[in-house]
Amino acid sequence: MIWNFVKMHGAGNDFVVLDGVRQAIEMTPERARALAHRQFGIGADQILLVETPHHPEADFRYRIFNADGGEVEHCGNGARCFVRFVHEQGLSRRNPLRAEICTGLITLDNSADGGVSVEMGQTRFLPQDVAFDAAGLSSQARGADTLWALPLAGHPDAQLSLVAISNPHAVQQVDDVDRYPVEEIGPMIESHPRFKQRVNAGFMQVVDRHTIRLRVYERGAGETLACGTGACAAAVAGIRLGLLDSPVQVHTRGGPLRVAWDGRQLRMSGPATTVYSGQVDIDNLVQQLPLKDVSPP
Template structure:
């Protein structure tokens, strides 16, 4: 028998965490050797054969001289992505709880730059989310030949879909690419059909996270997000930022905006000083896992006739 203080040889120590229901397996690659492949990421994220998660987060030593740590994000499908706001908050709490650093605020290196993260006295974590871009090429998104209109400061693109109604959305990048649609009611929004149709549309070279935004009043909104590589999640941090910014630019919302997701509430402030997101970060449990003991579900094509 192995205990937390006596793990099996080659096992990885991990924490299972979530930020407003967006859940993660967080791995410490500072004090233990970890080589995560896309296949191992998929197996860890599997909710039947692994631990189960929307994303796998890895905390590493930094390469940037101004960063305290580097943190990387792998979606449930094994693909590495640029940014995860809910994951960033969990990263900050993980570093504190694992005794890796007492610094507050922290500076984290991601593949597109540096983030500043602050553990607040309230127990929430705030993240300075970095740069926002509205240029189609930053997603990248190909708008050639598409109709568009202006609403407030936002450009609203019209995208025909095969077998589905034409949709209107705003496109922006917060490291991750986002398309945001305004809907009357998120509870009845066709997330399961329009979400994958937009997310995997060939006009988005790296796919896109698709947000469905319901404006409640000037400072409150509701949101559902269909994420590339993960499907619909209970919350999406960069998606909440993208939705709030879109609503503000369209003249429908004012900063700060409380964005209610299926997993909890995130507060987004966006003004001339930058973009800041605040919300919860919760540790569910900790343990050890032997990555080489993970199996993948059987596919019938693998079974000999």
Template sequence: MRDNAGMIWNFTKMHGAGNDFVVLDGVRQSIEMTPERARALADRHFGIGADQILVVEPATRDDADFRYRIYNADGGEVEHCGNGARCFVRFVHEQGLSDRNPLRAEIATGVILLNEGDDNQVTVDMGSTRFDPADLPFETVGLASRAEGDAILWALPIEGELQPVWLSTVAISNPHAVQIVDDVDHAPVERVGPRIESHPRFPRRVNAGFMQIVDRHHIRLRVYERGAGETLACGTGACAAVAAGIRRGVLDSPVAVHTRGGTLHIAWDGQALRMTGPAVSVFPGQIDIDALVFSLALTR
């Protein structure tokens, strides 16, 4: 709605395993998102603070209940967010927008199925999983490669590093590049993550995953996300890591993925990929979005 102060938006702050969001109801209020507005909302010092901004809108196709859009903290719109998807279904139910369960959500690459359980956990059918580098896209001409199990690994040279990084590439709507490390606590996430994310071999950038194998049903994971930096948890990143590990022959479904923000449970049979985890509402609020953008501009 609009008053004399500007455009007032109602929002809810939410998180899924520490991956935090500002969620906006675009069904009952008009939400005209721009990169500047998304960046202002996500700013942790001058705005509300979030890894991503989620917008719930009326569906544009007959086989979906709602449309679900995701904006990273840098203002760019992305294809999918697994932790956000769980918060999406919890938001829709808590706000009384629908009592359907499961829900079908329209995302940029298709429709996903979401089911809220009685145990405060939400299960998401994550859609198709693809491993062709062209699906990310990832330019492989001239790169060394090797087979490991059913997977093909690629040696990506990183500026400033003595050795290339051996990566599995996975597209789960979002693009992911996953490497295995000995210990995620000491992995070079801050140093190498940004260089993988923006590597010229990934024209649309990529999410960089660092996976430690605990045993065949447990991993530890850190992800440097495209447009957001390292987050406490990454849902599509957890799915990508598990799928990559199963194809490499080092994991068996189901897999518990331990992130810095909590544990996600991933099951994959080679076709259907499902993720289960928490979704928590933190607080509701209102924001004058135009005033926020203006005040943020004054700090630059």
């Protein structure tokens, strides 16, 4: 089966984008993994699928699959690429657009200067909002936030801010994101048994009251060059901790993102870039996957 696709990125967070409106797309974990595989596939952090909506107020349905094949709730950088894709492919001229994700509706604006802004939806901060088992753990109030001490084998407890922006985030402040062992600590937090659905682990360095540097180890994708919901979670956590003021410039390894939050409305803006388009024989691609990446029957 031949699928048309477009390769895109938002601040280096890269995607394979599929039009499920004008072609039949049946996504499976194996197909998502095959597309995302950097040696045997096209290569991407996530797969984005544009479909006709179920919600009567939405223009499109927008689905996200991580590189490990799992479907997730939200992706801020992907959302910006989604609206750029819809306009460039001629699927709609509406601006702003309303997109249906699995947790509700989001609003997206494609600006004339080449950037895209996204109304990111509701923020929540309780342990149950990120499927976190806090039983028996110590916590401390800090500003309007609560820091949770998460035990990590061989390391001091991580002091985490919990933020749900459709998908779950755990943010901690570090002195220097370049020197911090994200490659080691990130997987320990992302897959910690206290997080029942895993979590996106953010590492935030505060530069000044309107600027941070950020690295994110994403659930199901590993460390990415940028994470849109992670940028939002870090900015919101920093504001609640009393360290930051809105708007916040978030410097990721893939480029800057801007996050504004007034305690209720959360908006992120940044680039969305088309790299190339092509066709792929998806069944052949799945057959080429290494055995370790193929689910048992």
